[in-house]
Amino acid sequence: MLRFIYAQLVVTLISIPFLIAWGLPLSYVSPISNLIFTPVISLFIILSTLIFICELISIPSTLFTIALTYTADLWNFILNYGSNSWLFGLVCHSQLILWLCGGGTIVLLLLTHHHPLNRKILLFTAYLSICIFYFHHMTPVYNGSTILQHNKSSLTITRTDGITNLIDSGLLTRRTNQHSWAVFTLRPALLQFTGSLSIDTITCPKINKSTLITLATLLDYFHINKIIIAPTKANLRQLKPQLEALTHKCKHSDATLSIIQPQTHNQKNQTTS
Template identity: 55%
Template sequence: MALKKDKVIHWLLQFCLAQLVVTLISLPLLIAWGLPLSYMTPVSNLIFTPILSAFISLSTLLFICELLSIPAGWIIYLLTKLTDLWLFVLNFGSIHWLFGITCHHQILLWLCTLGTIALLFITQYCTLKRQVLYFGIYLAICLVYFNLIAPPHFGTHQMTKNKASLIIKRKDGATYIDDQGLLQQRINQRSWAVFTFRPTLLKFTGSLSIEDITCNHINPSTLQTLLILFDYTIIKQITLNLTKTQAKKNKALLELLSKKSVVHNTYILLNYETPVWYNHKKMGEYHEKIYSARAAHTDANTQHTSIDNKARNTSTTAKFKR
């Protein structure tokens, strides 16, 4: 019993060491390419390693059976069930498990890789427990430095194509996105969201959380892209500046967006008064006029109410005097 326990502990230590080394080697590449990391990586690898091994073994057997013309219906059945199990477990995944790291100077990323290689040579004669300890400490130092010590990017980053643009703004620890027509030009929205937008967002902000997305040019492509972005980012608010005509034309997509926003706890603001030629300066003046008009209306109502109250009080006093 003690021997089995020692074997299990030894296997777990080997697994932890392999996980730490792979994470440290791949960390600079993931940061440079703008790919997210997951808090559940160690657990998921522990779960999927046996499933992946079984999948590869069954696939190899199926290939051999096909070469030798041996019936392999039972292998196909097992592969199907194994794939169903894989997909079932994947359904429990959440985007909230993912996190990103801001892409800093390339020299720091190279130093991280060189440090990992140097540590491999230095600890090759150490015990397995010490190797796990040293690599764990080194990974913790790298993550703390990239996330806490190194200053994050602030300001704005602009993505442009065909005179259209999308501005990513980082302010007070929150990310704001202002779309100036770029989302309406997307043909393959999912490909753009996964391979262009998300890496750019992670490189600049180090986060998949978006405080607000403001869209100023609305068409079906814009709304379809927003629907897809729900699967790859955490959106807290979407502001759509559109006319009532645009709202009628895209009613079905707006309803889908509304339903999905409820699932993802996202607030959608529809601004129907906004002109199609949305402009920050003119929009600011527009809101100032609205607020001034509301304030004047409120003051007028208050003044009118006070005059009415005075008149009523005077009338009541006159009646009592009589």
């Protein structure tokens, strides 16, 4: 058990600079999840290998196939208990600091090579705590903006005094695979830029069906405080099911949905005059 803990500490420390650089989240339950998943993954690989060998030499593999099915069901059962609230991000805009973090791990490995296992665990735990504390609390606050762009559409991410706001300029209207985009494009970009999975406000001046589906999907992966949309009268009629679904999702996620009602013809004339 001590060796497992030591291995987790070393792997975590080695991976932290890469996770930060690539905009990938860390998990609060990584040590426990690895303890659970490692046996399941090992069993899955062994059974898959046995089935392959059976097929190769033309002998029945029914029992192995049944066992593999149950293993896959167990895997899915465990994954259902996962939550995005277990994830957190770290940020560092200095490549030098990331290199020093990784280099410190290698130096510590060399210095503690002949130390007792319990002393290694103590030293690596202390070093991991220092690294996480620095990246989480002592990294200089970064204010500014970055833009995700595809063709003529874009999404602007702004960071001011620890508050993150997103302004859509058509990018959300063009999403077709919302889950993939949220996990592999927006989440890494947001973590690289802010180190956080929290969004204060998402503003969408123009919407369509894709926009509403994407917004509902983002609520699964980010903590969003407020969503502002400005539908047209045609949007309100055509996108009623998607609007209702987004409203329900916002209530379930404790997010505020603000719908800017379209102006009537008389209101437009009054505004102009």
